[in-house]
Structures are given as C-alpha cells and as structure tokens.
Amino acid sequence: MTINDPINDGHVPVWDMPTRIYHWGQAGLVTLALVTGFLIPTDWLNIHVIIGTLIAMLLVFRVVWGFFGSEYARFGSFIFHPRRVVEHLNSVLERAPAPHLGHNPAGAVMVTLLMVVVGLMLASGYILLGGTYKEGPFATVFSYASGESAGSVHTLLAYGLIGLVLIHVLGVWVESRLSGENLIRAMVSGVKRQTAAAPAWPPRSARPLTTGFVLTGIGYLIAVGLVWSLRQPPAVPRLAPDPIYKAECGGCHWVYHPSLLPAATWRRLMTGLDDHFGEDASLAPERAAAITAWLTSHGAETWDTLPAHRLGTLDPAGPPRITTAPFWKRQHSHIPPAIFKSIKGGPGACDACHTDADSGRFSFRRIDRQHRLLLQPPSPKATP
Ligand code: HEC
Numbered sequence: 001m002t003i004n005d006p007i008n009d010g011h012v013p014v015w016d017m018p019t020r021i022y023h024w025g026q027a028g029l030v031t032l033a034l035v036t037g038f039l040i041p042t043d044w045l046n047i048h049v050i051i052g053t054l055i056a057m058l059l060v061f062r063v064v065w066g067f068f069g070s071e072y073a074r075f076g077s078f079i080f081h082p083r084r085v086v087e088h089l090n091s092v093l094e095r096a097p098a099p100h101l102g103h104n105p106a107g108a109v110m111v112t113l114l115m116v117v118v119g120l121m122l123a124s125g126y127i128l129l130g131g132t133y134k135e136g137p138f139a140t141v142f143s144y145a146s147g148e149s150a151g152s153v154h155t156l157l158a159y160g161l162i163g164l165v166l167i168h169v170l171g172v173w174v175e176s177r178l179s180g181e182n183l184i185r186a187m188v189s190g191v192k193r194q195t196a197a198a199p200a201w202p203p204r205s206a207r208p209l210t211t212g213f214v215l216t217g218i219g220y221l222i223a224v225g226l227v228w229s230l231r232q233p234p235a236v237p238r239l240a241p242d243p244i245y246k247a248e249c250g251g252c253h254w255v256y257h258p259s260l261l262p263a264a265t266w267r268r269l270m271t272g273l274d275d276h277f278g279e280d281a282s283l284a285p286e287r288a289a290a291i292t293a294w295l296t297s298h299g300a301e302t303w304d305t306l307p308a309h310r311l312g313t314l315d316p317a318g319p320p321r322i323t324t325a326p327f328w329k330r331q332h333s334h335i336p337p338a339i340f341k342s343i344k345g346g347p348g349a350c351d352a353c354h355t356d357a358d359s360g361r362f363s364f365r366r367i368d369r370q371h372r373l374l375l376q377p378p379s380p381k382a383t384p
Pocket residue numbers: 248249250251252253256269273276277279280281291320321322323324345346347348
C-alpha cells in the first residue's frame with residue numbers, strides 16, 4: 001500500500017510513524033524543558049540540559065526526515081505562498097476552511113516557526129551553557145559575555161515558544177471543530193479522511209536508507225566535534241594556590257579561590273588581618289605582602305567564570321566577604337540555615353557543597369546535593 005491509497009472507510013495514511021513519534025516526543029520534551037527551565041533550582045539544572053540534548057537529537061532527525069520522509073513529512077509539501085496562508089485564515093474566519101490532507105497553510109507556518117524557535121533555543125542554550133557556566137561542548141569556545149547575551153535570548157524565546165504552543169493548540173482545536181476531523185487523533189493514528197484532493201504530483205515515499213546514511217554522517221561530524229572539544233585545555237584554567245597563601249590562610253578555613261573577590265577587596269582584607277572577622281590573623285609583613293600580591297594578581301577581574309563576574313562587582317566599601325554579597329545571598333537564599341549550621345565552617349565552607357570549588361568554576365553540575373536532601377535539622381529529642 002502506498003501513501004494516499006484509501007484504506008477502510010475512506011481514510012488515507014498521512015502522517016508516517018517517524019513524524020508522529022517526532023511530534024509527540026517533541027511535544028512532551030519541550031513541555032518538560034519549559035517546566036524545568038522555569039521552575040527547578042540551579043542544582044537540578046542538569047536535567048534541563050539532558051532534556052535539551054534529547055530535543056536536539058529529535059530535531060536533527062526531523063530536519064533530515066523533512067527531506068527524505070514520506071510525502072506529508074517533507075518540507076516541500078508544506079511550503080505555501082503567503083497569499084494562501086491569508087486565504088486560509090480568512091476561510092477559517094468564515095468558518096469554512098478548505099480541507100487539506102497534510103498541513104494546511106496556516107499550520108505549515110506554525111510548524112516551521114515552532115521548529116525554528118526550538119532550534120534557536122537549542123543554539124542559545126548551548127552558548128549559555130558554554131559561555132556562562134563553562135560546561136558542555138562550547139565551554140572553551142564562548143566567553144561569559146556571549147553566554148549572558150545568549151541567556152537573554154534563550155529566556156525571551158522561551159516566552160515566545162509558550163505563546164506559539166498555545167496558538168498552535170488553539171489552531172488545532174479550531175480547525176478540528178470547523179473541519180469535523182479530529183486532528184489530534186489523526187496525529188496519533190496517522191490517517192485522515194480523504195476529503196481533500198491528493199497533491200498534483202505523485203506522492204513521494206519515505207527513503208529510510210538515505211535518512212540512515214545522512215544521520216550517520218551527521219553523527220560522525222558531531223562525534224568529531226565532541227572529541228575535539230574534549231581535547232581542548234580546560235575552560236577554566238587550573239591554578240594551584242600559592243604555597244604561602246595555602247599555609248597561612250588555609251589553617252582556619254577553606255583556601256578561598258582568588259577569583260571570588262576583586263583585587264581591591266582582597267587588598268582591603270589583607271590590610272585588616274589583626275581584626276579578621278573577630279580573629280587575629282596577622283602575619284609577618286613580607287608573608288602578607290606575598291599573599292596580597294598573589295591574590296590581587298589572580299582576583300575576580302582576571303577570570304571569565306560566573307562567580308568571578310558576579311562577585312567581581314562587589315562594593316569595595318562593603319565588608320570583604322563573599323557570603324554577604326547580594327549575588328551569593330540570592331543564590332543560597334532557599335537553603336535552610338540548619339544545613340549551613342551542620343557544615344563545619346558554615347556558609348563560608350564553599351567546598352563542602354561545591355565539589356569543584358578549588359577550580360573556581362562552581363558549576364551547577366558539581367553541587368553536592370547530599371546536604372540539601374539528607375541533612376534535616378536535628379530534632380530536639382535527639383540532642384542530649
Ligand atoms: C585564625 C583563623 C583564621 C585565619 C588564619 C584566616 N582566617 Fe579568614 N576567616 C576566619 C574567620 C573566623 C572568618 C569568618 C567566618 C564566618 O564568619 O563564617 C574568616 C572569613 C574569611 C573570609 C570571608 C568568607 C566569607 O564568609 O565570605 C575570607 C575571604 C577570608 N577569611 C580570607 C582569609 C585570608 C586571605 C587569610 C590569610 C591571610 C585568612 N582568611 C586567614 C578565620 C581565619
């Protein structure tokens with residue numbers, strides 16, 4: 001049986017199986033991506049990235065299928081003159097839309113827009129991941145500034161996508177009501193009533209073998225790119241702490257990464273060591289000078305990481321602290337104080353929760369969630 005041969009009760013196959021799997025897969029994953037993107041806390045963000053990667057795989061497949069799939073899956077079958085789109089919308093307003101076996105002209109525009117916006121969201125998402133968070137295949141390619149710009153685009157597009165999805169669902173509902181054909185069911189079963197004329201050209205069948213070859217080629221290129229990105233030097237250069245700094249400042253607390261404060265703040269902290277947050281941490285002048293020189297030459301200004309950019313703008317007149325910076329407080333605002341109390345060193349013990357703290361990266365993928373999930377405030381009865 002080829003496409004457009006009527007099957008029982010005048011229905012013809014329209015949406016092939018891969019197109020339907022793509023459609024429902026994309027619908028589910030895009031919904032999940034929107035929900036996770038807007039709602040989950042930073043330390044769960046990796047789930048969002050994984051969902052995005054699955055969407056990218058589906059979209060790449062769909063683009064290839066748009067060239068080698070069966071008739072109504074092909075892009076060629078849903079390119080309409082803008083005049084026909086307007087005509088179709090008018091016919092909907094007149095409550096008598098012309099029947100179409102494949103996408104109607106307005107639906108075709110919507111499908112194209114959805115694919116383009118999802119594609120742009122993937123691109124901006126990967127630039128954000130690489131530039132801002134120094135994670136993923138583009139960690140060494142994009143700067144923090146590019147990552148932040150891509151982040152704004154990503155958020156704007158997300159709102160646009162929500163709007164498009166709502167219009168799409170509304171359009172499907174209206175068309176189904178007016179045409180008497182349940183379009184949602186058609187996207188599940190793949191068949192539609194033969195009310196419209198088949199296209200003037202002989203319907204094309206799918207070419208799965210060619211699709212397989214093209215996808216293998218694309219997969220190979222992506223693998224080459226990934227191997228290349230794995231062989232790049234680390235996106236955040238590794239910096240061993242200065243031995244004097246480590247020896248003198250590492251006794252009471254974690255050896256703070258120099259990228260976490262701007263040079264001016266380090267300098268101020270180093271001039272007040274005799275009253276260091278209530279402790280006397282004073283040092284021999286030449287050792288203090290060596291530490292000051294090392295900290296100020298590796299301060300926040302010299303790094304391209306997220307914490308360096310956010311903490312590097314600290315008010316130089318304020319306390320020389322990371323944990324009182326507005327950015328730090330905002331990021332950790334929903335962590336219960338009991339959790340910080342349970343950690344030796346309190347909030348300042350960054351490395352207790354951030355397993356990559358020594359690198360200065362503070363990736364959302366390296367947050368030890370144990371403290372949030374397992375540690376409950378001790379019950380009063382348990383304490384002797
Ligand atoms: C005698 C112990 C001691 C020594 C030595 C010491 N510190 Fe501290 N440091 C503290 C205490 C106590 C705090 C405050 C901790 C708190 O309130 O949570 C602190 C806090 C800090 C903070 C702020 C952390 C935050 O909460 O944002 C920085 C930065 C810091 N120290 C840097 C240094 C540097 C640099 C040196 C070496 C020159 C040094 N410390 C040596 C005890 C010490």
